[in-house]
Amino acid sequence: MNSLSGRTGFRILAYTSIALAGIGIVLPLLPTTPFVLLAAWSASKGSPACAAWLENHQTFGPAIENWRSRRAIPAKGKWLACL
Structure with a gap:
């Protein structure tokens, strides 16, 4: 597999995951955080511009930062997921 097709696969996975996370915000049974x-x-891996957008997003950015720094999902996010 060459690097172009690999990057394309990662881009497709990223955009699909963003879409599912967006749907998960509205639908209570679909989790948002794992998709983010x-x-x-x-x-x-596939789109530095998309990665920068996600990391700087006011909603998704803090969850990503918490995961990277602490390997944890905030308690508020867990409570919302349970509700």
């Missing part, structure tokens, strides 16, 4: 984290990981 998957999008951040795959965007870092």
